[in-house]
Amino acid sequence: MSQPPEGGNRSAPAASAGFDRPLLLTPREDLFGYVGSLTGRGVLFLIAASSVLAVFLIFVFITREAFLFFVQGETLGEMATFLWDRACEVFGSTAWHPEHGTAPEYGMLALIAGSFYVTFGSVLVAVPLGLLTAVCLSDIFPFGLRQVVKPVVELLAAIPSVAYGFFAVMVAKPWLQETFGIPSGANVLNASIILAVMAVPTIVSVSEDALTAVGRPLREASYALGATRAETLIRIVIPAAHNGIIAAVILGMMRAVGETMVVWMAAGNAPQIPHPWWDLTESVRTMTATIAQEMGETAHGSVHYHSLFTIGLILLVFTFILNTLTEVLLSRMKFRGAKS
Amino acid sequence: MRIQARWIVAGLLGATLVAGVLAGAAGAAEKEFLSVQGSTTVGPIADAFNEAFRRKHPDVAITVKKTGSGDGAKALVDGQCDVATMSRFMKEKEYQAAVEKGFLPVAHVVAMDGVSIIVHPSNPVKALTTEQVRTMYKGDITNWKDVGGVDQEVVLYSRDTSSGTYETVHKLVMDKEKMASGVEYVASNPDMHKHVSTTKAAIGYVGLGFVDEKVKALRIDGVMPSSRTIVSGKYPIARPLFMWTRGFPKLGSLIHAFVTFHLSEEGQEIIEAKGFIPVTNY
Numbered sequence: 001m002s003q004p005p006e007g008g009n010r011s012a013p014a015a016s017a018g019f020d021r022p023l024l025l026t027p028r029e030d031l032f033g034y035v036g037s038l039t040g041r042g043v044l045f046l047i048a049a050s051s052v053l054a055v056f057l058i059f060v061f062i063t064r065e066a067f068l069f070f071v072q073g074e075t076l077g078e079m080a081t082f083l084w085d086r087a088c089e090v091f092g093s094t095a096w097h098p099e100h101g102t103a104p105e106y107g108m109l110a111l112i113a114g115s116f117y118v119t120f121g122s123v124l125v126a127v128p129l130g131l132l133t134a135v136c137l138s139d140i141f142p143f144g145l146r147q148v149v150k151p152v153v154e155l156l157a158a159i160p161s162v163a164y165g166f167f168a169v170m171v172a173k174p175w176l177q178e179t180f181g182i183p184s185g186a187n188v189l190n191a192s193i194i195l196a197v198m199a200v201p202t203i204v205s206v207s208e209d210a211l212t213a214v215g216r217p218l219r220e221a222s223y224a225l226g227a228t229r230a231e232t233l234i235r236i237v238i239p240a241a242h243n244g245i246i247a248a249v250i251l252g253m254m255r256a257v258g259e260t261m262v263v264w265m266a267a268g269n270a271p272q273i274p275h276p277w278w279d280l281t282e283s284v285r286t287m288t289a290t291i292a293q294e295m296g297e298t299a300h301g302s303v304h305y306h307s308l309f310t311i312g313l314i315l316l317v318f319t320f321i322l323n324t325l326t327e328v329l330l331s332r333m334k335f336r337g338a339k340s
Numbered sequence: 341m342r343i344q345a346r347w348i349v350a351g352l353l354g355a356t357l358v359a360g361v362l363a364g365a366a367g368a369a370e371k372e373f374l375s376v377q378g379s380t381t382v383g384p385i386a387d388a389f390n391e392a393f394r395r396k397h398p399d400v401a402i403t404v405k406k407t408g409s410g411d412g413a414k415a416l417v418d419g420q421c422d423v424a425t426m427s428r429f430m431k432e433k434e435y436q437a438a439v440e441k442g443f444l445p446v447a448h449v450v451a452m453d454g455v456s457i458i459v460h461p462s463n464p465v466k467a468l469t470t471e472q473v474r475t476m477y478k479g480d481i482t483n484w485k486d487v488g489g490v491d492q493e494v495v496l497y498s499r500d501t502s503s504g505t506y507e508t509v510h511k512l513v514m515d516k517e518k519m520a521s522g523v524e525y526v527a528s529n530p531d532m533h534k535h536v537s538t539t540k541a542a543i544g545y546v547g548l549g550f551v552d553e554k555v556k557a558l559r560i561d562g563v564m565p566s567s568r569t570i571v572s573g574k575y576p577i578a579r580p581l582f583m584w585t586r587g588f589p590k591l592g593s594l595i596h597a598f599v600t601f602h603l604s605e606e607g608q609e610i611i612e613a614k615g616f617i618p619v620t621n622y
Contacts, residue, residue: 097518099501110521174538183541184495186524264527269500272521283524293500293527296411299433 059316066313069306090310096271096285098294098304106307110271112314114284118263121192121280122199122256127249129196130203134248137204138211139233150208157201165265168194172266180281186268188280194262199252206251210244211237247329254322257315260288269293287311372397374594375421377405378412379504380528381547382425382581385450388610389601400594406528409504416584417441422595424584427453427504427547443586450602451616454548454565454578455508456557458533460540465489467559470576473513476543479520484541496523497535497544505529508579509545545577549615567617581616 027034070086073079086106093107133153137146172194173185182189214237222232238245268283271290275282291308298305376386383406390402405411405421412424413434419441430438430445438445457473459465465488468476475481476494485491498519499506510516526532529550536544537554544555548565551557557565561576569575589595601607608618 094521095518096521100518101516169534170538177539183493184524184539186535269525270522283522285525293525294502296407296414296502298410299414299437302433 062309062312062316065306065309069303069310094271094273096290098307104303106303108287108307108311108314110273111285111287111290111311113273114267114271115257115286115288115315117188117274117280117284118191118195118267118286119253119256121188122195123249123253125193125196126199126203126252126256130200130248130252131207131245133200133204134208134211134245135233135238137208139229139237150205153204154201156197161198161259161261162265164194164198165262168262168266176281182281184268184281184283186266187283188267188274191263191267191284192280194266195256195259198259198262199255202255203248203252206248207241207245210241210248213244214240243329243332247326250322250326250329254319254326257319257322258288260286260292264289264292287315371399371401372594374400374402374423374598375405376402376423376425376583376598377407377415377421378425378584379409379427379581380406380530381427381453381503381505381549382450382583384549384614385581385602385611385616386423386425386583388614389598389607392601392606392610393598397594402598408500408502409507410502413584416445416586419586422585423598426582426584427579428507429582430584438586445584445586446588448583448585448599448602449580449619450583450599451581451611451618452570452578453581453616454570454575455505455512455545456548456551456565457513457543457545457560457577458536458551458555458557459543460536461554461556462540463489463556465558466556467562469561470513473543473560474515474517477514477519477523478517479522492541495539495542496520497532497539497542498523498525499529499532499545500525500527503528504579505545505547508577512577512579547616551615567612570617580619 070083071079072082089106090108091112092109093105094110094113095105095107096110097103097105133149137150137153141149168190169186172190176182176185176187176190218236218240219232222236223229227235263286267286267289269285269289270283271285272282274280274284291311294304295308298308376390383404386404386406390404393400393402405415409424409426409428412421412426413430415421416424417434417437424445429447435445457468463484465484468487472481472487476487477496477498479496481487482494483491484494496519498509524535526535526544529546532544532546533550533552533555536542536546546555548567548570551565563569563575565575565577570578583599585595585599589599602611602618603620608620611618
């Protein structure tokens, strides 16, 4: 837009295809069109900027509210001591009693551990399931079957999470109790299985894309060297698609980390670290469930209120890291795809 | 660039204006509104009152939300509801917040309620002492055989900490001591009922109105929870149920009619039908 259009520019389009207006507008030539184009651009810019702004403001808001949880005291020395004590309590203690009248405790270790337990539990189930389904879809199933299976798998993502939670409480919980004799069926195992089912569609569709992106030439080259289909899949296709597959797994993990309703209903909500650590039949409470459960009761501005924002910040940082990782891996996948 | 910025500002102002006009038009309805929020225990009473009111005053719209006593107090203080239903008294902090907002909360006792300690119907244990219940929730008794039951690990259920029922148990049973970390938290009385009725080794607690044949209420200190034992003060875990208003409501107003409805014959019948105990016992 650096150089204003002059006579030649104006006459050329008019001559060609019935354009009676110049392509580049100045207020003098066509005030209405000029204003219209500026308004249009302005509105579109605002719409595009609003989501970016929203993310930024959420970050600022949560950080500010969480920050107040760590600040107390008059002098700088006092504040530093308080901050250190708080940080030690938050990351070093499992005692979560924020509403206790005389001696509240804010140890978040059990809550963080709870989120990790259900997330990794679900990954353990969802990754083999999702990856094998993706391989079937991309390389093994005939075209017609694939057209049926893929939408059905993706339908899993459309079920509302509260419906999964209801299933967890009414079906999975009694089943775990009666079949395996576990005292309480609302536990890590239950939540992990349900979360895995919820993460499978994400993992399947992203890793299937990655497997397809590997391309026919690579597969044909492998067959030409005498490899069987199994060898081609295991030695060539899956390694070639590993960036996309890892990204798929991380996306699935993010689904599990951020999920609230299901873990609230299925994980039992006991703020503890299972003992011994591999005992998946014990109840845990996740960070998301804690926020959902306790946000309503806290007085605005109380210590408990700020402690919940601290949990939110921990979650946010965690998902932010996972998200960045996925972006990096997915862009690498596209880069490779473009090169081949 | 300067011209562009000006247009953006103008566009924004225009949008705000349109939104304001629309909002104003929507607000100009004729019905009289009353919003009630708070305890899941008092919720059924408020719901039934709402139904009775709708029959009598068709031009009245009452909404009842059941999210916990703490939520009710918070909403009342913030001006988001007209009546807060609570199964406990206001805490000092909540009262103070209300005073800072410029009003004094007034409590209306609408009914009495006992918190029943419940177990799965197949559990042979029929009675416990308050002391035993406290020791179980503290995590010191972990097996039912220690209190005369069969050999199975105790599964502890508690309401979440915003619940008034939790407050009552915290005060009257736990003696304000902290519960063990293995306690599982559920969000409402129906949830509690659902979990205890499907878990053989469970122990939990609900308001008296939620006990039915799918869960078994225990004798506490030798007393069965019932309307008679609660009114006479023999049953140890009992409490009044409240509706709170901002100041005493104007006589003849809708709020006044709502919070005094329990004094009418119909109101008392509703409270009894819901399994609670009316405050006036002739």
